[in-house]
Amino acid sequence: MTLDGKIATQKGSSEISGQEDLLRVHRLRKEMDGIMVGINTVLADDPRLTVHKISSNPEDNPLRVVVDSKARTPPEYRILNPEAPTLIAVSQEASPDKIKALEEDGKAEVIICGDKQVDLNCLMDELGNKGIKTLMLEGGSTLNYSMLGAGLVNEIRVCIAPMIAGGVKAKTLVDGKGVDYMKDAFRLNLKKSYSLGKDLIIEYEVL
Ligand SMILES: NC(=O)c1ccc[n+]([C@@H]2O[C@H](COP(=O)([O-])OP(=O)(O)OC[C@H]3O[C@@H](n4cnc5c(N)ncnc54)[C@H](O)[C@@H]3O)[C@@H](O)[C@H]2O)c1
Ligand SMILES: Nc1nc(=O)c(N)c(NC[C@H](O)[C@H](O)[C@H](O)COP(=O)(O)O)[nH]1
DSSP states (O other): OBTTOBSSOTTOOOOOSOHHHHHHHHHHHHHOSEEEEEHHHHHHHOOOOSOOSSOOOGGGSOEEEEEOTTOOOOTTSGGGSTTSOEEEEEOTTSOHHHHHHHHGGGOOEEEEOOSSSOOHHHHHHHHHHTTOOOEEEOOOHHHHHHHHHTTOOOEEEEEEBSOOOOOTTSOBSSOSSOOSSGGGSOOEEEEEEEEETTEEEEEEEEO
């Protein structure tokens, strides 16, 4: 994020991390069993979510997980390429046709969790059953809030780049509904902080 907490500009531009930070993220991806994003991140960035900035083997790629209530992931997007397995979590709102298009040719496994939105506790249970014990959430702001709100985040690692974007409509690290009173804010414990290139990395445990 930028110093003012933005993870994208209001137009959706999001090149924030310095080169060293991108390598840090890919080293982390390599250690993970799974990597998860919300559907808006897929639509905005068309990410691959593979380990491709450091040397790696195909089996180093984590399971890619998309939280996508209505199965809106476009079948031609890179998240469905054959480089790594992909799981799309949808809700009962997803149309059977869209689910079928995502499952075609083994592109993705689709699981249904929840009535309207994806039920994140149900999804975590399903991932646990598949042997996914470590999961990195890579955004965006809305899913970050839901995961924190559901008590499903153990640890937060943030990169603060020396940039300020501003913009009342620009996404921040955590958006969603937000808490009404600071007494209800999610509490963190500072574990580690260090400079990386021009960026600052801060690691917290969630209390
Ligand atoms: N700088 C970074 O590191 C970084 C990382 C990721 C994303 N981004 C940026 O974030 C923006 C996208 O963030 P966003 O907040 O709009 O969307 P998001 O990626 O968090 O996706 C949210 C969507 O997921 C779906 N969803 C289904 N079930 C849900 C649940 N239980 N909880 C929450 N969402 C659920 C809903 O359709 C919801 O609108 C993009 O502009 C992207 O570039 C930046
Ligand atoms: N570490 C990091 N720094 C950034 O400046 C930024 N914008 C992202 N964004 C995370 C988001 O999930 C992106 O969509 C992926 O970083 C796309 O990258 P890949 O195609 O998977 O390499 N992540």
